[in-house]
Amino acid sequence: MPAIPAPFPPALTAPGAAHGPWVALLEAWDLPAGSMRRVTRGELDLLLVHTPAGIVVTDGRCPHMSAPLSIGSLDGCVVACPLHEGRFDLCSGDPVRMPTTGGLDPDGVYHPTWSPSGGAPKTDPPGLKADARRLTRVRRFRYYPVRIADGVIQAAIPDPPA
Numbered sequence: 001m002p003a004i005p006a007p008f009p010p011a012l013t014a015p016g017a018a019h020g021p022w023v024a025l026l027e028a029w030d031l032p033a034g035s036m037r038r039v040t041r042g043e044l045d046l047l048l049v050h051t052p053a054g055i056v057v058t059d060g061r062c063p064h065m066s067a068p069l070s071i072g073s074l075d076g077c078v079v080a081c082p083l084h085e086g087r088f089d090l091c092s093g094d095p096v097r098m099p100t101t102g103g104l105d106p107d108g109v110y111h112p113t114w115s116p117s118g119g120a121p122k123t124d125p126p127g128l129k130a131d132a133r134r135l136t137r138v139r140r141f142r143y144y145p146v147r148i149a150d151g152v153i154q155a156a157i158p159d160p161p162a
């Protein structure tokens with residue numbers, strides 16, 4: 001079956017991407033169903049994912065603290081970050097599991113630091129580090145429009161600043 005681009009929330013298009021030039025990223029056969037790859041262009045790390053809904057291209061860095069998602073794991077549309085176990089739905093851009101560090105979700109709702117089920121709630125000693133954790137916000141993904149031309153996955157990415 002030929003690879004197809006997946007729909008994604010248009011409101012989450014990366015700034016400048018909607019009008020950016022199409023850039024060849026990867027041969028489509030190099031991204032089989034259920035796989036993901038990192039491709040870097042300039043200072044931009046991109047994550048290419050072949051989900052059950054089709055191919056999406058997002059920022060390659062976790063919307064929590066920028067860990068490389070390409071070395072995480074993929075289950076359907078959900079990518080798991082290798083650093084703090086956050087899980088993010090590539091079909092909606094939303095976190096499906098907050099990072100274990102806690103903090104603010106994209107809607108600004110606070111989530112406490114994770115603790116094992118049945119265990120006592122984990123508390124940080126008060127101080128700057130605890131404040132930083134409490135105020136750290138998880139973003140939604142940013143997406144890059146995708147097309148497949150002549151068997152090559154292309155994405156519209158912003159021109160690098162001059």
Ligand code: FES
Pocket residue numbers: 062063064065066067081082083084085086099100
């Ligand atoms: S960097 Fe990904 S969950 Fe923290």
